[in-house]
Amino acid sequence: MKIEGKRAIWSEYQKEIADDKYYYVRSCIRQNFFPGSEVAFLKIMREELKKDVHEHPCHTTCSGIGYHGDVVPVETAMTVVARQFALMTEAGYTNYVPSCITSFGLYTEVLETWHHFPDVEQKVRQQLKKATGREFEVPKNLAHASDIIFKFRKEIAAKAKYKLINKNTGEPLKVVDHIGCHYAKMFPSKGVGGAEYPYVLAGMVEEWGGEVIDYPERRHCCGFGFRQYLVQANRGFSVACSKEKFESMQPFKPDMIITNCPGCPMFLDRWQYVINEMEGKRYGKDGEGIPVFTYEEVAGLILGYDPWDLGLQMHQTDCEPVLEKMGIDYNPDMKYEINGTITKVNSRVSLSI
Amino acid sequence: MKKHVIVIGGGPAGMEAAGQLIKNGYDVSLFEKDKTTGGHLNEWFKLFPDRRAGSEVLDYYKNLISGKDLKIINSTVVEKVGQSGGSLTVSTKEGIEHTADAVVIATGFDLFKSTRKEEYGYEIYDNVISSADLEAMFRKGAVITSEGKTPKNVGFVHCVGSRDEKVGNLYCSKLCCITAVKQAIEIKEHVPGTKVYCFYMDMRMGGAYYEELYREAQEEWGVNFIRGKVSEVSESINNRLIVKVEDTLAGRPLKMELDMLVLMAGMEMSEAGKKLASLTGLKTGDNRFFSPADHHYGSNRSNISGIFYAGACTMPMNITETISHARAAVADVIDYLKDSKR
Amino acid sequence: MDKFGFAISQQRQIDFEANRRDIAEYISEKEPSFRVCIECGCCAATCTTGNFTPFSLRELLILLKRGENDKVRDNINKCMLCGKCTLVCPRGVNTRNVISLAREAFQDRIKNAV
Numbered sequence: 101m102k103i104e105g106k107r108a109i110w111s112e113y114q115k116e117i118a119d120d121k122y123y124y125v126r127s128c129i130r131q132n133f134f135p136g137s138e139v140a141f142l143k144i145m146r147e148e149l150k151k152d153v154h155e156h157p158c159h160t161t162c163s164g165i166g167y168h169g170d171v172v173p174v175e176t177a178m179t180v181v182a183r184q185f186a187l188m189t190e191a192g193y194t195n196y197v198p199s200c201i202t203s204f205g206l207y208t209e210v211l212e213t214w215h216h217f218p219d220v221e222q223k224v225r226q227q228l229k230k231a232t233g234r235e236f237e238v239p240k241n242l243a244h245a246s247d248i249i250f251k252f253r254k255e256i257a258a259k260a261k262y263k264l265i266n267k268n269t270g271e272p273l274k275v276v277d278h279i280g281c282h283y284a285k286m287f288p289s290k291g292v293g294g295a296e297y298p299y300v301l302a303g304m305v306e307e308w309g310g311e312v313i314d315y316p317e318r319r320h321c322c323g324f325g326f327r328q329y330l331v332q333a334n335r336g337f338s339v340a341c342s343k344e345k346f347e348s349m350q351p352f353k354p355d356m357i358i359t360n361c362p363g364c365p366m367f368l369d370r371w372q373y374v375i376n377e378m379e380g381k382r383y384g385k386d387g388e389g390i391p392v393f394t395y396e397e398v399a400g401l402i403l404g405y406d407p408w409d410l411g412l413q414m415h416q417t418d419c420e421p422v423l424e425k426m427g428i429d430y431n432p433d434m435k436y437e438i439n440g441t442i443t444k445v446n447s448r449v450s451l452s453i
Numbered sequence: 454m455k456k457h458v459i460v461i462g463g464g465p466a467g468m469e470a471a472g473q474l475i476k477n478g479y480d481v482s483l484f485e486k487d488k489t490t491g492g493h494l495n496e497w498f499k500l501f502p503d504r505r506a507g508s509e510v511l512d513y514y515k516n517l518i519s520g521k522d523l524k525i526i527n528s529t530v531v532e533k534v535g536q537s538g539g540s541l542t543v544s545t546k547e548g549i550e551h552t553a554d555a556v557v558i559a560t561g562f563d564l565f566k567s568t569r570k571e572e573y574g575y576e577i578y579d580n581v582i583s584s585a586d587l588e589a590m591f592r593k594g595a596v597i598t599s600e601g602k603t604p605k606n607v608g609f610v611h612c613v614g615s616r617d618e619k620v621g622n623l624y625c626s627k628l629c630c631i632t633a634v635k636q637a638i639e640i641k642e643h644v645p646g647t648k649v650y651c652f653y654m655d656m657r658m659g660g661a662y663y664e665e666l667y668r669e670a671q672e673e674w675g676v677n678f679i680r681g682k683v684s685e686v687s688e689s690i691n692n693r694l695i696v697k698v699e700d701t702l703a704g705r706p707l708k709m710e711l712d713m714l715v716l717m718a719g720m721e722m723s724e725a726g727k728k729l730a731s732l733t734g735l736k737t738g739d740n741r742f743f744s745p746a747d748h749h750y751g752s753n754r755s756n757i758s759g760i761f762y763a764g765a766c767t768m769p770m771n772i773t774e775t776i777s778h779a780r781a782a783v784a785d786v787i788d789y790l791k792d793s794k795r
Numbered sequence: 796m797d798k799f800g801f802a803i804s805q806q807r808q809i810d811f812e813a814n815r816r817d818i819a820e821y822i823s824e825k826e827p828s829f830r831v832c833i834e835c836g837c838c839a840a841t842c843t844t845g846n847f848t849p850f851s852l853r854e855l856l857i858l859l860k861r862g863e864n865d866k867v868r869d870n871i872n873k874c875m876l877c878g879k880c881t882l883v884c885p886r887g888v889n890t891r892n893v894i895s896l897a898r899e900a901f902q903d904r905i906k907n908a909v
Contacts, residue, residue, distance in 0.1 A: 105577035296571040316687040340804035351690040709811040
């Protein structure tokens with residue numbers, strides 16, 4: 101493989117990312133799946149990078165999960181999106197930063213639709229005004245939260261306490277970067293690095309000392325895809341997608357997976373447990389799983405945040421192998437500590453049952 | 454005094470037009486942007502469908518144009534043709550102006566840059582090559598992978614940059630299908646025992662003896678044809694290429710490992726032609742090629758009096774068609790210059 | 796295993812590396828016209844069996860080429876060897892002989908396996 105070829109493509113897919121004054125909107129599901137991630141993002145932005153990040157208490161779902169789950173019509177979704185923009189406008193911000201990839205995809209889709217069909221935008225403006233009395237400006241800059249971390253990856257590296265390097269061997273950790281489908285597949289020019297060879301996570305991994313693995317099923321969906329997961333009868337299809345990826349990446353012996361979507365880390369993490377339960381198969385080294393992280397969790401680890409403050413105890417596939425390799429100073433006994441009480445849980449809960 | 458005709462482009466179309474104009478007694482100057490004439494023909498080892506050597510056609514051109522009064526001006530890019538009074542002014546990139554009574558544009562085509570089909574990984578995955586790269590291997594006489602090994606499984610992707618809305622080319626480049634068939638046979642000749650798979654959307658075998666060569670490829674050489682457009686290419690841990698394609702005739706997706714994948718790059722309006730068109734005010738079509746005055750009976754005439762087209766600057770053409778088209782351009786030039794009022 | 800109320804879906808892809816194409820190769824060697832089939836389907840359109848039962852010679856020929864042999868083995872004996880397919884084939888494929896050779900190859904393989 102020639103990395104220069106990828107660099108040439110990356111250089112063609114640069115996007116404009118605002119450098120301060122962000123209006124941040126949370127994901128519906130990430131706070132349950134990976135509760136430390138959004139908190140870590142805010143901490144990094146405000147405390148490490150000294151940026152202005154605003155959150156609005158009236159923010160709701162963007163309705164993308166319903167739109168992609170076939171229960172919310174697109175016009176309704178657009179009006180909900182218009183309301184979010186109105187909140188941003190009222191708060192005096194213009195740089196919109198969603199935490200969720202599907203939100204990012206929906207916002208991009210809505211803005212593109214309005215760009216090509218201004219009459220649709222006018223109709224949505226009227227609907228919002230009638231329903232809520234609100235008015236809005238479209239964002240001047242729309243960037244996914246992972247775009248922001250990508251933009252400041254060098255600043256984060258400069259403050260890093262740890263690197264994505266195996267302290268015992270000195271070798272870079274082998275990292276699978278998995279990009280949410282709605283990040284760039286629908287609108288390649290809106291993603292850092294485009295859709296075929298996305299650079300948004302690869303850029304972070306490179307900057308923080310790791311090595312990105314290019315494995316055959318790199319582009320494959322994690323299997324979340326909303327409707328196939330939401331219906332139990334379809335979950336076999338969902339888990340088969342993750343399995344396809346694990347089978348494909350296994351020969352490359354990845355140390356970890358990094359993701360930028362709400363669903364992907366959830367499914368790549370939990371399905372490892374399910375596959376092991378159903379077929380007795382594990383994909384990591386020495387019968388372990390392959391730890392899965394969000395990019396905020398990885399940034400947090402790099403900056404020396406406590407793994408349990410980052411919520412890594414919520415992972416079903418144990419994260420400890422990566423903590424050990426990176427040489428992170430952490431207390432294994434505090435994994436399930438809540439308000440000073442250590443909950444009795446088998447620390448190898450994930451794959452060792 | 455002899456009338457002066459300037460031919461822009463020294464590929465087959467330009468050489469043919471220049472040679473025939475000299476025969477007809479005109480004063481002819483041929484401008485070529487590269488160091489030598491010949492164009493894409495210099496790169497091609499053998500031609501379809503009879504697989505004669507490309508060099509034989511180049512020899513024909515040597516006889517046609519060398520030793521004659523033809524002035525060949527190499528390494529010179531023409532940017533614009535202007536009109537002043539009854540004559541035309543040809544301006545080079547360096548700003549030098551030449552006067553002519555008529556101009557034949559034969560700026561030809563550019564090969565589609567396969568990097569634009571990002572999913573195929575050209576210039577990323579080591580053993581993804583273009584049809585032109587394969588011709589270079591044939592000329593060297595060594596078909597080998599980047600690891601220096603003999604490939605055991607070779608794939609061909611038809612329609613790379615043609616019939617593809619995603620790269621803005623709706624048209625068929627017409628020659629890639631037959632080129633793939635020819636190259637597939639040549640792979641078999643160079644490396645006996647290699648398995649060859651052609652991935653196609655439609656087999657467009659419209660030329661004389663094309664269908665026959667297709668049949669020969671199947672029957673005598675055992676080349677396999679799989680109907681489906683390759684959707685993506687990746688590399689396995691063993692550095693083998695993995696292609697994904699829908700086998701549309703089996704009605705199921707298919708995954709295959711290959712040692713080498715050849716991308717059948719299509720033809721596009723040349724960059725030089727595009728610039729010439731915009732600065733001169735020549736009409737181009739939706740396909741970006743020069744748009745002739747009439748597609749039925751005026752395929753050599755432009756929208757500017759005294760400027761004519763020859764060859765693949767108007768649409769994808771093979772050598773035979775290019776030669777015929779260039780000769781037809783000469784007939785139009787003679788007709789135009791006969792009129793004593795000009 | 797249906798532990799969670801669902802089973803892991805199977806891959807639908809034709810895995811070209813995993814499949815054995817020795818039967819197709821055997822037929823190609825003995826009946827080279829098999830190679831020039833372009834899957835136009837003229838054979839299947841005219842086939843008596845195909846018009847009244849779920850049998851498509853066109854489909855079976857492509858499956859043979861891809862090494863998806865199970866379906867071919869299960870269906871190839873439905874042919875009545877009337878020869879109409881050979882009569883209509885525009886590429887001159889001796890489809891009747893292809894079918895006979897396929898039957899022979901499957902039988903030989905079964906014998907060898909025994």
